[in-house]
Amino acid sequence: MEWTDQVQALTRAWLEAQQTVATQWATAGQRFSGTDKDAGAAQATQWYETAAKGFERWLGGMGGVQGDVAQRLFDGTKTYHRFAEFIVDTMKNLAPPMAQGTPWAEALQQHLAAIQEKMHAQPGLWMRPEAAAAVSADAAQLWELYLRQAKAMAAPWLESVSEARGHWGEAMAGDHRAIIRAADLFTDTFESTIGKLLGAPAIGYSREYQEKLVKAFEAWVEVRKAEAVFSTELVNIGFRSMQALTVAVQEKAQDGGKIDSVQELFNLWVEVAERTYAEAARSEPFAKSQADLVNAAMHYRVHERTLLEVYQRALQLPTRRELDDAYKHLHELRSQVKKLTKQVAALDGALREANAALREEVGEKLTAAEKLNGEQDKRLAKQLTAVEKQAHKGVLALEKRLDRRLAGLEKKLNPSSARGTVRKPGAAKAEEPAGRAPAKTPAEQTTPTTARKSAARARGNRAKEG
Amino acid sequence: MFPLLIDPAKTLEQAVAFNQKLLRGIDSIAKIREVDVGFSAKEEVYREDEVVLYHYVPAKKRLLPVPVLIVYALVNRPYMVDIEQGRSMVQNLLEHGVDVYLVDWGYPNHWEKFLTLGDYIDGYIDGCVDFLRQRHGVDSVNLLGVCQGGTFSLCYSALYPDKVKNLVTMVTPVDFHVDDGLLNVWSRQLDVDLMVDAFGNIPGEFMNFGFLMLKPWQLMVQKYLGITSVLEDEDDLRSFLRMEKWIFDSPDQAGEAFRQFLKDFYQGNKLIKGEVEIGGRRVDLKNVTMPVFNIYATEDHLVPPSSSKDLFQFVGSRDVTTLPFPGGHIGIYVSSRAQRELAPQVAEWLKARGN
Numbered sequence: 001m002e003w004t005d006q007v008q009a010l011t012r013a014w015l016e017a018q019q020t021v022a023t024q025w026a027t028a029g030q031r032f033s034g035t036d037k038d039a040g041a042a043q044a045t046q047w048y049e050t051a052a053k054g055f056e057r058w059l060g061g062m063g064g065v066q067g068d069v070a071q072r073l074f075d076g077t078k079t080y081h082r083f084a085e086f087i088v089d090t091m092k093n094l095a096p097p098m099a100q101g102t103p104w105a106e107a108l109q110q111h112l113a114a115i116q117e118k119m120h121a122q123p124g125l126w127m128r129p130e131a132a133a134a135v136s137a138d139a140a141q142l143w144e145l146y147l148r149q150a151k152a153m154a155a156p157w158l159e160s161v162s163e164a165r166g167h168w169g170e171a172m173a174g175d176h177r178a179i180i181r182a183a184d185l186f187t188d189t190f191e192s193t194i195g196k197l198l199g200a201p202a203i204g205y206s207r208e209y210q211e212k213l214v215k216a217f218e219a220w221v222e223v224r225k226a227e228a229v230f231s232t233e234l235v236n237i238g239f240r241s242m243q244a245l246t247v248a249v250q251e252k253a254q255d256g257g258k259i260d261s262v263q264e265l266f267n268l269w270v271e272v273a274e275r276t277y278a279e280a281a282r283s284e285p286f287a288k289s290q291a292d293l294v295n296a297a298m299h300y301r302v303h304e305r306t307l308l309e310v311y312q313r314a315l316q317l318p319t320r321r322e323l324d325d326a327y328k329h330l331h332e333l334r335s336q337v338k339k340l341t342k343q344v345a346a347l348d349g350a351l352r353e354a355n356a357a358l359r360e361e362v363g364e365k366l367t368a369a370e371k372l373n374g375e376q377d378k379r380l381a382k383q384l385t386a387v388e389k390q391a392h393k394g395v396l397a398l399e400k401r402l403d404r405r406l407a408g409l410e411k412k413l414n415p416s417s418a419r420g421t422v423r424k425p426g427a428a429k430a431e432e433p434a435g436r437a438p439a440k441t442p443a444e445q446t447t448p449t450t451a452r453k454s455a456a457r458a459r460g461n462r463a464k465e466g
Numbered sequence: 467m468f469p470l471l472i473d474p475a476k477t478l479e480q481a482v483a484f485n486q487k488l489l490r491g492i493d494s495i496a497k498i499r500e501v502d503v504g505f506s507a508k509e510e511v512y513r514e515d516e517v518v519l520y521h522y523v524p525a526k527k528r529l530l531p532v533p534v535l536i537v538y539a540l541v542n543r544p545y546m547v548d549i550e551q552g553r554s555m556v557q558n559l560l561e562h563g564v565d566v567y568l569v570d571w572g573y574p575n576h577w578e579k580f581l582t583l584g585d586y587i588d589g590y591i592d593g594c595v596d597f598l599r600q601r602h603g604v605d606s607v608n609l610l611g612v613c614q615g616g617t618f619s620l621c622y623s624a625l626y627p628d629k630v631k632n633l634v635t636m637v638t639p640v641d642f643h644v645d646d647g648l649l650n651v652w653s654r655q656l657d658v659d660l661m662v663d664a665f666g667n668i669p670g671e672f673m674n675f676g677f678l679m680l681k682p683w684q685l686m687v688q689k690y691l692g693i694t695s696v697l698e699d700e701d702d703l704r705s706f707l708r709m710e711k712w713i714f715d716s717p718d719q720a721g722e723a724f725r726q727f728l729k730d731f732y733q734g735n736k737l738i739k740g741e742v743e744i745g746g747r748r749v750d751l752k753n754v755t756m757p758v759f760n761i762y763a764t765e766d767h768l769v770p771p772s773s774s775k776d777l778f779q780f781v782g783s784r785d786v787t788t789l790p791f792p793g794g795h796i797g798i799y800v801s802s803r804a805q806r807e808l809a810p811q812v813a814e815w816l817k818a819r820g821n
Contacts, residue, residue: 068714070496072710075690076687076689076691077484088477091470249470253468258469258471261476263484266691270688273683278681281651282651287651287655291657294661295660298661299660
């Protein structure tokens, strides 16, 4: 069947159920005067209860946000119908005293007071059985209720060892699963003799489990007691809300107003109830009773875990405590890794910065040195050029002087032929006096290029020395 | 005169009509196969453990130069700030040229129960901030903290004032010892150590139940009766389902972080006393010297105005703007007024402060 077909089929079934019961309710409504006590307004919600069961099964398969929302819509509707039921029932009860001349407000107060008295006298009417038993200190009933819950909790673990049936000898031989069976046996015994054993000291092989079970049971009872106190707080708030609603309705009547639909009354109720609740919830007693319930529940949860650990250990499964140790270790290691990673990154960054700074500094120095070298080279070249020029001048002057001397010598040696002879510059070389270094020609003298080369060699030598 | 003139026949008619509407609505719900949340396009840019930093794709070419990092609370999921088209604070910020990033805390696993507030604030937030500083080449970024995320942002700003250019706090609890907040009153008598010992990570359902108990009739009953009127409109229904998904999508709370937040903040009220320690360093709100824009909701039942509004008294900043915004804790993101007014005000405030 298609999805939408399913919905339509269920819708039809639901509406038919509603129609059937609605007819009954209409009949009851016709008799609505308080005379027909059998026509309970509860019929108004009977159709809902009947049909909703089918719907809830279907909703279970819807899943996701949609399924959750549909379920909440149903829950809200259910609460609304319960309210309608309560109102119709209240009106039915108001009819007789009003017919006898009692003012409606007074009749309403009396009706609410009667309900309140009844609920206080019989908490079992509105409290969960466990809480009611805790209030009345009915230990046997409490134990029975607790055991039901404890067995449900332990069921998966017990099932897993159900095939390993054995006896005490197995436990003595090291079969830890036997302890579960022993515990089970102990539980049965404990259950049958609850009145006698509650205060008795723990004994025997299952002493550890027995102690844990008793402590868990005590913690569980504390939860139920706290639950009873908190439920009473909530119920009292409910009564105060009803009284506040009565006042609100009275005020409306005094202003000439009227309420002609359950929806309108419900909205007024929510407004009044929420305000009353907010005031009460802010009070110290409410905060304390709520905190007591939560704290007691947490306390029991710790004991419940301790009991479960008996099963887990027996099955050689890791316990919550052991896992927690591992998780803690993991967290510490992860924190250390992060811390170290951060430190490494910081060091790496610092190293990079230092490198960059060093490079910059060295670069600057190199640039400065090169600049300096360039300037020195230029200066040197200039000096060399000047020296070169001067040397060249000197050579020329020397040559002239030599020419003059030669000419004088020639004249002395041969006065007649010497006249008019011109001495070629190159000829003087062969006639240099012995032991005297010949003067270099400009081409042979040191040039700026060779000077730079020699300067570079000198720098290289300095660098090597450095 | 007796004011209750409820006619059974008429009531019956109304009940039948109501139930028919309810059934049609549930039929409509069943036809919706997927409830999508989160509207704006985004990309993962950084990850540390389960924490992810998302960058929303900018809507404008010219962006404000300093990015905004949204720090959401650990409770509930951060897609509330971008839940759907037309109801998205992120979308509105993008349209005003804000470069938006969001840190998503994820769902803590059992093995993350030992995560501390130091891990969150000194670790994850700092990691995200450093990533953004490097990515954008800026010394500091803008933080926008929401609810508990606002408290975290305050702590971070006090610890690293040089890394935060401007701080925006929205519906942020600051003074935890106020009596008009039920959570503030209720939490004082809880045995938090026992709770963390019992639960490990605090279940999201447990937290959620506490939030619903703040207004049980309105939140658990009346809301669902009222919604039947919109169940037949698919768009409205989808919006409703998105909100429902968000409300009940509650991650567990890492045990150690929860312990410290409850004990030091809710029970000890140490933030305003300057006694909170994060990662071994004391959080002094006087170190919050950057400009602060504090926005609180006037009808907030989770973080009452009295808890938020006096932030200016505790921080060291001389530039504190306080904005009371009409509405509740959630309405500040999704109400139509918030869409029109809030993001533009945040963007203008940022622009006026060197962005």
